[in-house]
Amino acid sequence: xxxxxxxxxxxxFAKLPSIGPRQATRLAFYIKTLGxxxxxxxxxxxxxxxxxxxCPQCFFSYLGPKNTCDICNNNQRRKDxxxxxxxxxxxxxxxxxxxxSGRYLVLGELKKDGVLDSLQKxxxxxxxxxxxxxxxxxxxxxxxxxxxxxxxxxxxxxxLQDLKGRVKxxxxxxxxxxxxxxxxxxxxxxxxxxxxxRG
Amino acid sequence: xxxxxxxxxxxxFAKLPSIGPRQATRLAFYIKTLGxxxxxxxxxxxxxxxxxxxCPQCFFSYLGPKNTCDICNNNQRRKDxxxxxxxxxxxxxxxxxxxxSGRYLVLGELKKDGVLDSLQKxxxxxxxxxxxxxxxxxxxxxxxxxxxxxxxxxxxxxxLQDLKGRVKxxxxxxxxxxxxxxxxxxxxxxxxxxxxxRG
Numbered sequence: 001x002x003x004x005x006x007x008x009x010x011x012x013f014a015k016l017p018s019i020g021p022r023q024a025t026r027l028a029f030y031i032k033t034l035g036x037x038x039x040x041x042x043x044x045x046x047x048x049x050x051x052x053x054x055c056p057q058c059f060f061s062y063l064g065p066k067n068t069c070d071i072c073n074n075n076q077r078r079k080d081x082x083x084x085x086x087x088x089x090x091x092x093x094x095x096x097x098x099x100x101s102g103r104y105l106v107l108g109e110l111k112k113d114g115v116l117d118s119l120q121k122x123x124x125x126x127x128x129x130x131x132x133x134x135x136x137x138x139x140x141x142x143x144x145x146x147x148x149x150x151x152x153x154x155x156x157x158x159x160l161q162d163l164k165g166r167v168k169x170x171x172x173x174x175x176x177x178x179x180x181x182x183x184x185x186x187x188x189x190x191x192x193x194x195x196x197x198r199g
Numbered sequence: 200x201x202x203x204x205x206x207x208x209x210x211x212f213a214k215l216p217s218i219g220p221r222q223a224t225r226l227a228f229y230i231k232t233l234g235x236x237x238x239x240x241x242x243x244x245x246x247x248x249x250x251x252x253x254c255p256q257c258f259f260s261y262l263g264p265k266n267t268c269d270i271c272n273n274n275q276r277r278k279d280x281x282x283x284x285x286x287x288x289x290x291x292x293x294x295x296x297x298x299x300s301g302r303y304l305v306l307g308e309l310k311k312d313g314v315l316d317s318l319q320k321x322x323x324x325x326x327x328x329x330x331x332x333x334x335x336x337x338x339x340x341x342x343x344x345x346x347x348x349x350x351x352x353x354x355x356x357x358x359l360q361d362l363k364g365r366v367k368x369x370x371x372x373x374x375x376x377x378x379x380x381x382x383x384x385x386x387x388x389x390x391x392x393x394x395x396x397r398g
Contacts, residue, residue: 001291003262005247012244017229018222022288022383029287030216032248032260033307043246045211048204049231050238061231063202088228089221092200108232184221 006032057130059106059123060091071095071104078102080140082127084159086110086147090183094145097188099195102141107159110146114154124162131166141169143198147182148173174198205231256329258305258322259290270294270303277301279339281326283358285309285346289382293344296391301340306358309345313353323361330365340368342397346381347372370397 002010006028013024031039052061055069062069071077081102085091091104105127107120116124131139144159146152160170173183174197183191201209205227212223230238251260254268261268270276280301284290290303304326306319315323330338343358345351359369372382373396382390 001294003251003260005244005251005262006260009244009248012241016226018225023217025288025291026217026286027215028248029260031245032251032253036249039249040246042211043242045204045208046230046245047239047242049208049227050235052202052204052231054231061202061205061228063204087225089224092224095200 057126058104059108060088060104076101078140080135081143082139082141083143083145084127085145085183086152087184090145093183093186093188093191094195097192097195099192100143102143110151110155112151114151114158116155116158124159128163128166137166139167141171142167143171143173145173145183149180149182171198256325257303258307259287259303275300277339279334280342281338281340282342282344283326284344284382285351286383289344292382292385292387292390293394296387296394298391298394299342301342309350309354311350313350313357315354315357323358327362327365336365338366340370341366342370342372344372344382348379348381373397 002025006025009028009031010021010024013019013027014021019027031042034042052063053069054060055062055072057068057072060069060071064070066073078101082105083091083094083100083102084105084107085094086107086109088106091106094100094104105123107123108117110120111117131137142163144156146156156172163170173191173194186194201224205224208227208230209220209223212218212226213220218226230241233241251262252268253259254261254271256267256271259268259270263269265272277300281304282290282293282299282301283304283306284293285306285308287305290305293299293303304322306322307316309319310316330336341362343355345355355371362369372390372393385393
Protein backbone atom coordinates (compact mmCIF):
# COMPACT_ATOMS: atom_id res chain seq x y z
CA UNK A 1 0.00 0.00 0.00
CA UNK A 2 2.74 2.46 0.94
CA UNK A 3 5.21 3.45 -1.79
CA UNK A 4 8.45 1.57 -1.21
CA UNK A 5 10.60 4.54 -0.13
CA UNK A 6 7.95 5.54 2.41
CA UNK A 7 7.67 1.96 3.71
CA UNK A 8 11.45 1.72 3.96
CA UNK A 9 11.63 5.01 5.86
CA UNK A 10 8.91 3.81 8.23
CA UNK A 11 10.64 0.45 8.80
CA UNK A 12 13.93 2.10 9.74
CA PHE A 13 12.68 5.10 11.71
CA ALA A 14 10.03 3.16 13.64
CA LYS A 15 12.92 1.28 15.28
CA LEU A 16 14.37 4.44 16.80
CA PRO A 17 13.57 5.12 20.45
CA SER A 18 10.31 7.01 21.05
CA ILE A 19 9.32 6.87 17.35
CA GLY A 20 6.63 4.32 16.52
CA PRO A 21 5.31 3.19 13.13
CA ARG A 22 2.52 5.76 13.21
CA GLN A 23 4.80 8.72 13.89
CA ALA A 24 7.30 7.39 11.33
CA THR A 25 4.57 7.21 8.67
CA ARG A 26 3.39 10.75 9.35
CA LEU A 27 7.00 11.97 9.31
CA ALA A 28 7.67 10.30 5.96
CA PHE A 29 4.67 11.95 4.30
CA TYR A 30 5.43 15.25 5.97
CA ILE A 31 9.10 15.23 4.93
CA LYS A 32 8.10 14.27 1.37
CA THR A 33 5.89 17.36 1.12
CA LEU A 34 8.79 19.65 2.05
CA GLY A 35 10.24 19.29 -1.43
CA UNK A 36 13.52 17.97 -2.81
CA UNK A 37 16.01 20.42 -1.29
CA UNK A 38 14.83 20.15 2.34
CA UNK A 39 14.66 16.36 1.98
CA UNK A 40 18.26 16.34 0.77
CA UNK A 41 19.24 18.59 3.69
CA UNK A 42 17.65 16.24 6.21
CA UNK A 43 19.34 13.25 4.59
CA UNK A 44 22.69 15.00 4.74
CA UNK A 45 22.11 15.95 8.38
CA UNK A 46 21.66 12.26 9.17
CA UNK A 47 24.63 11.21 7.06
CA UNK A 48 26.89 13.83 8.62
CA UNK A 49 26.43 12.19 12.03
CA UNK A 50 29.06 9.75 10.77
CA UNK A 51 31.62 12.57 11.02
CA UNK A 52 31.07 12.84 14.75
CA UNK A 53 33.74 11.04 16.75
CA UNK A 54 33.38 9.34 20.10
CA CYS A 55 36.01 10.44 22.63
CA PRO A 56 38.00 7.34 23.66
CA GLN A 57 38.38 8.75 27.18
CA CYS A 58 34.94 9.99 28.25
CA PHE A 59 32.88 8.58 25.32
CA PHE A 60 31.17 11.89 24.64
CA SER A 61 30.72 12.94 21.01
CA TYR A 62 32.99 15.51 19.42
CA LEU A 63 34.12 16.85 16.10
CA GLY A 64 37.60 17.80 15.06
CA PRO A 65 41.06 16.55 14.40
CA LYS A 66 42.06 15.87 18.00
CA ASN A 67 42.21 12.46 19.63
CA THR A 68 39.96 13.37 22.53
CA CYS A 69 37.01 15.70 23.04
CA ASP A 70 37.13 19.38 24.05
CA ILE A 71 36.33 18.57 27.66
CA CYS A 72 39.07 15.96 28.00
CA ASN A 73 41.47 18.30 26.16
CA ASN A 74 40.78 21.18 28.51
CA ASN A 75 43.62 21.34 31.04
CA GLN A 76 41.68 23.90 33.07
CA ARG A 77 39.41 21.07 34.12
CA ARG A 78 40.38 18.77 36.96
CA LYS A 79 41.22 15.33 35.78
CA ASP A 80 40.82 13.73 39.19
CA UNK A 81 37.14 14.60 39.64
CA UNK A 82 34.96 12.57 37.33
CA UNK A 83 31.21 12.62 36.90
CA UNK A 84 29.77 9.38 35.58
CA UNK A 85 26.64 10.08 33.55
CA UNK A 86 24.23 7.83 31.77
CA UNK A 87 23.58 9.79 28.57
CA UNK A 88 25.23 12.48 26.47
CA UNK A 89 22.18 14.66 27.10
CA UNK A 90 22.80 14.37 30.87
CA UNK A 91 26.37 15.60 30.34
CA UNK A 92 25.03 18.55 28.35
CA UNK A 93 22.52 19.41 31.10
CA UNK A 94 25.30 19.31 33.71
CA UNK A 95 27.62 21.45 31.55
CA UNK A 96 24.92 24.08 31.17
CA UNK A 97 24.93 24.69 34.93
CA UNK A 98 28.61 25.79 34.66
CA UNK A 99 29.06 24.36 38.19
CA UNK A 100 31.27 21.43 37.36
CA SER A 101 34.84 21.69 36.18
CA GLY A 102 35.90 18.06 36.29
CA ARG A 103 35.78 15.39 33.62
CA TYR A 104 33.08 12.94 32.60
CA LEU A 105 32.44 9.34 31.75
CA VAL A 106 29.40 8.69 29.57
CA LEU A 107 28.29 5.21 30.53
CA GLY A 108 25.42 4.65 28.10
CA GLU A 109 21.76 4.11 28.88
CA LEU A 110 21.30 2.00 32.01
CA LYS A 111 19.27 -1.19 31.98
CA LYS A 112 16.18 -1.24 34.19
CA ASP A 113 17.33 -4.50 35.80
CA GLY A 114 20.43 -2.88 37.28
CA VAL A 115 22.94 -4.96 35.35
CA LEU A 116 25.80 -3.29 33.50
CA ASP A 117 26.16 -4.44 29.91
CA SER A 118 29.50 -5.30 28.29
CA LEU A 119 29.88 -1.84 26.74
CA GLN A 120 29.39 -0.20 30.12
CA LYS A 121 31.88 -2.58 31.73
CA UNK A 122 34.43 -1.71 29.04
CA UNK A 123 33.93 1.99 29.68
CA UNK A 124 34.38 1.53 33.41
CA UNK A 125 37.55 -0.48 32.74
CA UNK A 126 38.85 2.35 30.63
CA UNK A 127 38.18 4.76 33.51
CA UNK A 128 39.99 2.47 35.95
CA UNK A 129 42.98 2.25 33.60
CA UNK A 130 43.05 6.05 33.38
CA UNK A 131 42.94 6.31 37.19
CA UNK A 132 45.80 3.82 37.51
CA UNK A 133 47.90 5.41 34.78
CA UNK A 134 47.28 9.16 35.19
CA UNK A 135 46.09 9.59 38.78
CA UNK A 136 48.46 7.25 40.59
CA UNK A 137 45.72 4.71 41.27
CA UNK A 138 43.25 6.98 43.03
CA UNK A 139 40.82 9.66 41.88
CA UNK A 140 39.91 12.54 44.18
CA UNK A 141 36.18 12.26 43.66
CA UNK A 142 33.74 10.40 41.49
CA UNK A 143 30.20 11.73 41.20
CA UNK A 144 27.71 9.02 40.32
CA UNK A 145 25.43 11.35 38.38
CA UNK A 146 22.71 8.82 37.64
CA UNK A 147 19.01 9.57 37.92
CA UNK A 148 17.73 9.20 41.50
CA UNK A 149 15.49 6.31 40.49
CA UNK A 150 15.40 2.70 41.61
CA UNK A 151 17.50 1.44 38.72
CA UNK A 152 19.77 4.48 38.93
CA UNK A 153 20.44 3.57 42.57
CA UNK A 154 20.98 -0.08 41.67
CA UNK A 155 23.49 0.82 38.98
CA UNK A 156 25.21 3.38 41.20
CA UNK A 157 25.71 0.64 43.79
CA UNK A 158 27.25 -1.65 41.17
CA UNK A 159 29.60 1.08 39.94
CA LEU A 160 30.51 1.98 43.51
CA GLN A 161 31.53 -1.63 44.08
CA ASP A 162 33.52 -1.67 40.86
CA LEU A 163 35.51 1.49 41.69
CA LYS A 164 36.24 0.64 45.33
CA GLY A 165 39.78 1.53 46.34
CA ARG A 166 40.32 3.70 43.29
CA VAL A 167 38.66 6.83 44.66
CA LYS A 168 38.84 8.93 47.83
CA UNK A 169 35.29 10.21 47.75
CA UNK A 170 32.20 8.91 45.99
CA UNK A 171 29.18 11.21 45.74
CA UNK A 172 25.75 11.32 44.18
CA UNK A 173 23.96 14.42 42.92
CA UNK A 174 22.44 16.13 45.93
CA UNK A 175 19.22 17.75 46.96
CA UNK A 176 17.30 19.55 44.32
CA UNK A 177 16.55 16.55 42.18
CA UNK A 178 13.16 15.16 43.14
CA UNK A 179 13.26 11.39 43.67
CA UNK A 180 11.91 9.58 40.62
CA UNK A 181 12.66 12.54 38.38
CA UNK A 182 15.09 12.67 35.47
CA UNK A 183 18.21 14.81 35.02
CA UNK A 184 17.19 15.76 31.50
CA UNK A 185 14.07 17.55 32.67
CA UNK A 186 15.54 19.48 35.59
CA UNK A 187 15.94 23.23 35.14
CA UNK A 188 19.48 24.60 35.36
CA UNK A 189 19.02 26.10 38.83
CA UNK A 190 17.81 22.88 40.37
CA UNK A 191 20.63 21.00 38.72
CA UNK A 192 23.15 23.62 39.88
CA UNK A 193 21.96 23.15 43.47
CA UNK A 194 22.28 19.43 43.07
CA UNK A 195 25.93 19.86 42.11
CA UNK A 196 26.60 22.26 45.01
CA UNK A 197 24.99 19.94 47.52
CA ARG A 198 26.33 16.67 46.23
CA GLY A 199 27.30 14.12 48.80
CA UNK B 200 28.58 22.67 23.19
CA UNK B 201 27.09 20.14 20.77
CA UNK B 202 29.31 18.95 17.92
CA UNK B 203 28.22 20.74 14.75
CA UNK B 204 26.71 17.73 12.92
CA UNK B 205 24.63 16.93 16.02
CA UNK B 206 23.50 20.55 16.38
CA UNK B 207 22.61 20.68 12.70
CA UNK B 208 20.61 17.45 12.97
CA UNK B 209 18.80 18.84 16.02
CA UNK B 210 18.04 22.15 14.28
CA UNK B 211 16.49 20.44 11.26
CA PHE B 212 14.68 17.57 12.96
CA ALA B 213 13.29 19.66 15.80
CA LYS B 214 11.24 21.52 13.19
CA LEU B 215 9.38 18.37 12.13
CA PRO B 216 5.91 17.87 13.59
CA SER B 217 5.83 16.11 16.98
CA ILE B 218 9.66 16.13 17.31
CA GLY B 219 11.01 18.76 19.70
CA PRO B 220 14.63 19.79 20.37
CA ARG B 221 14.93 17.31 23.23
CA GLN B 222 13.78 14.30 21.23
CA ALA B 223 15.90 15.44 18.27
CA THR B 224 19.00 15.61 20.49
CA ARG B 225 18.42 12.15 21.90
CA LEU B 226 17.79 10.80 18.40
CA ALA B 227 21.03 12.31 17.09
CA PHE B 228 23.13 10.70 19.84
CA TYR B 229 21.25 7.43 19.51
CA ILE B 230 21.62 7.29 15.73
CA LYS B 231 25.32 8.13 16.04
CA THR B 232 25.88 5.13 18.32
CA LEU B 233 24.36 2.79 15.70
CA GLY B 234 27.55 2.96 13.66
CA UNK B 235 28.37 4.12 10.15
CA UNK B 236 26.39 1.62 8.05
CA UNK B 237 23.04 2.09 9.84
CA UNK B 238 23.54 5.87 9.79
CA UNK B 239 24.10 5.72 6.03
CA UNK B 240 20.96 3.55 5.67
CA UNK B 241 18.86 6.05 7.58
CA UNK B 242 20.26 8.92 5.51
CA UNK B 243 19.46 7.06 2.30
CA UNK B 244 15.95 6.28 3.54
CA UNK B 245 15.37 10.02 3.98
CA UNK B 246 16.96 10.88 0.66
CA UNK B 247 14.95 8.26 -1.22
CA UNK B 248 11.74 10.03 -0.24
CA UNK B 249 12.60 12.34 -3.13
CA UNK B 250 11.80 9.46 -5.50
CA UNK B 251 8.21 9.35 -4.31
CA UNK B 252 5.84 11.16 -6.66
CA UNK B 253 2.67 13.00 -5.79
CA CYS B 254 -0.31 11.92 -7.91
CA PRO B 255 -1.56 15.01 -9.80
CA GLN B 256 -5.13 13.74 -9.55
CA CYS B 257 -5.64 12.63 -5.93
CA PHE B 258 -2.37 13.99 -4.45
CA PHE B 259 -1.49 10.71 -2.76
CA SER B 260 2.12 9.54 -2.88
CA TYR B 261 3.20 6.83 -5.30
CA LEU B 262 6.23 5.30 -6.92
CA GLY B 263 6.64 4.23 -10.49
CA PRO B 264 6.71 5.34 -14.07
CA LYS B 265 2.99 6.12 -14.47
CA ASN B 266 1.51 9.60 -14.45
CA THR B 267 -1.00 8.89 -11.71
CA CYS B 268 -1.06 6.66 -8.62
CA ASP B 269 -2.19 3.02 -8.46
CA ILE B 270 -5.59 3.99 -7.06
CA CYS B 271 -6.30 6.54 -9.81
CA ASN B 272 -4.99 4.05 -12.38
CA ASN B 273 -7.29 1.29 -11.20
CA ASN B 274 -10.26 1.14 -13.57
CA GLN B 275 -12.03 -1.29 -11.23
CA ARG B 276 -12.57 1.66 -8.90
CA ARG B 277 -15.46 4.04 -9.45
CA LYS B 278 -14.31 7.38 -10.63
CA ASP B 279 -17.56 9.14 -9.71
CA UNK B 280 -17.39 8.40 -5.97
CA UNK B 281 -14.67 10.41 -4.29
CA UNK B 282 -13.60 10.45 -0.66
CA UNK B 283 -11.95 13.70 0.40
CA UNK B 284 -9.43 13.01 3.16
CA UNK B 285 -7.19 15.28 5.13
CA UNK B 286 -3.99 13.21 5.30
CA UNK B 287 -2.30 10.38 3.43
CA UNK B 288 -2.47 8.32 6.62
CA UNK B 289 -6.27 8.74 6.64
CA UNK B 290 -6.40 7.39 3.09
CA UNK B 291 -4.32 4.41 4.17
CA UNK B 292 -6.60 3.74 7.14
CA UNK B 293 -9.67 3.83 4.85
CA UNK B 294 -8.01 1.56 2.28
CA UNK B 295 -7.25 -1.00 4.96
CA UNK B 296 -10.98 -1.45 5.61
CA UNK B 297 -11.38 -2.67 1.98
CA UNK B 298 -14.88 -1.14 2.08
CA UNK B 299 -14.35 1.69 -0.34
CA SER B 300 -13.82 1.27 -4.04
CA GLY B 301 -13.99 4.86 -5.21
CA ARG B 302 -11.25 7.43 -5.64
CA TYR B 303 -9.70 9.93 -3.23
CA LEU B 304 -8.66 13.51 -2.89
CA VAL B 305 -5.94 14.17 -0.30
CA LEU B 306 -6.60 17.72 0.81
CA GLY B 307 -3.69 18.27 3.22
CA GLU B 308 -3.82 18.96 6.93
CA LEU B 309 -6.76 21.20 7.84
CA LYS B 310 -6.28 24.44 9.71
CA LYS B 311 -7.92 24.71 13.13
CA ASP B 312 -9.59 27.97 12.13
CA GLY B 313 -11.62 26.31 9.42
CA VAL B 314 -10.09 28.24 6.52
CA LEU B 315 -8.81 26.41 3.47
CA ASP B 316 -5.29 27.40 2.44
CA SER B 317 -4.24 28.08 -1.14
CA LEU B 318 -2.90 24.55 -1.68
CA GLN B 319 -6.19 23.07 -0.52
CA LYS B 320 -8.15 25.42 -2.78
CA UNK B 321 -5.96 24.36 -5.73
CA UNK B 322 -6.61 20.70 -4.97
CA UNK B 323 -10.35 21.28 -4.81
CA UNK B 324 -10.19 23.17 -8.11
CA UNK B 325 -8.40 20.24 -9.65
CA UNK B 326 -11.21 17.97 -8.41
CA UNK B 327 -13.84 20.28 -9.86
CA UNK B 328 -12.05 20.31 -13.22
CA UNK B 329 -11.96 16.52 -13.19
CA UNK B 330 -15.70 16.40 -12.43
CA UNK B 331 -16.42 18.81 -15.26
CA UNK B 332 -14.16 17.04 -17.73
CA UNK B 333 -14.57 13.35 -16.91
CA UNK B 334 -17.90 13.10 -15.12
CA UNK B 335 -20.02 15.44 -17.22
CA UNK B 336 -20.13 18.06 -14.52
CA UNK B 337 -21.52 15.96 -11.69
CA UNK B 338 -20.04 13.32 -9.39
CA UNK B 339 -22.26 10.57 -8.02
CA UNK B 340 -21.09 10.94 -4.43
CA UNK B 341 -18.48 12.78 -2.47
CA UNK B 342 -17.62 11.56 1.01
CA UNK B 343 -16.24 14.29 3.22
CA UNK B 344 -14.00 11.97 5.22
CA UNK B 345 -12.75 14.55 7.68
CA UNK B 346 -12.40 13.95 11.39
CA UNK B 347 -15.68 14.51 13.25
CA UNK B 348 -14.21 17.42 15.16
CA UNK B 349 -15.20 21.06 15.30
CA UNK B 350 -12.67 22.15 12.71
CA UNK B 351 -13.36 19.03 10.62
CA UNK B 352 -17.03 20.07 10.55
CA UNK B 353 -16.12 23.66 9.71
CA UNK B 354 -13.93 22.58 6.83
CA UNK B 355 -16.48 20.05 5.62
CA UNK B 356 -19.04 22.86 5.47
CA UNK B 357 -16.64 25.01 3.41
CA UNK B 358 -15.94 22.17 0.99
CA LEU B 359 -19.65 21.36 0.74
CA GLN B 360 -20.26 24.97 -0.29
CA ASP B 361 -17.44 24.81 -2.82
CA LEU B 362 -18.68 21.63 -4.52
CA LYS B 363 -22.35 22.59 -4.63
CA GLY B 364 -23.99 21.65 -7.92
CA ARG B 365 -21.17 19.33 -8.89
CA VAL B 366 -22.32 16.31 -6.91
CA LYS B 367 -25.55 14.34 -6.46
CA UNK B 368 -24.90 13.16 -2.93
CA UNK B 369 -22.60 14.49 -0.25
CA UNK B 370 -21.90 12.29 2.76
CA UNK B 371 -19.79 12.22 5.89
CA UNK B 372 -18.35 9.12 7.56
CA UNK B 373 -21.12 7.60 9.65
CA UNK B 374 -21.62 6.07 13.04
CA UNK B 375 -18.72 4.26 14.58
CA UNK B 376 -16.40 7.23 14.81
CA UNK B 377 -16.75 8.78 18.24
CA UNK B 378 -17.18 12.56 18.12
CA UNK B 379 -13.89 14.26 18.88
CA UNK B 380 -11.89 11.20 17.84
CA UNK B 381 -9.46 10.90 14.96
CA UNK B 382 -9.61 8.66 11.88
CA UNK B 383 -6.02 7.58 12.32
CA UNK B 384 -6.67 5.94 15.65
CA UNK B 385 -9.86 4.06 14.77
CA UNK B 386 -9.60 0.29 14.42
CA UNK B 387 -10.45 -1.18 11.02
CA UNK B 388 -13.84 -2.55 12.12
CA UNK B 389 -15.05 0.78 13.45
CA UNK B 390 -13.85 2.51 10.34
CA UNK B 391 -15.52 -0.13 8.15
CA UNK B 392 -18.82 0.51 9.92
CA UNK B 393 -18.35 4.20 9.41
CA UNK B 394 -18.03 3.63 5.66
CA UNK B 395 -21.10 1.32 5.57
CA UNK B 396 -23.22 3.79 7.48
CA ARG B 397 -22.07 6.98 5.86
CA GLY B 398 -24.74 9.58 5.24
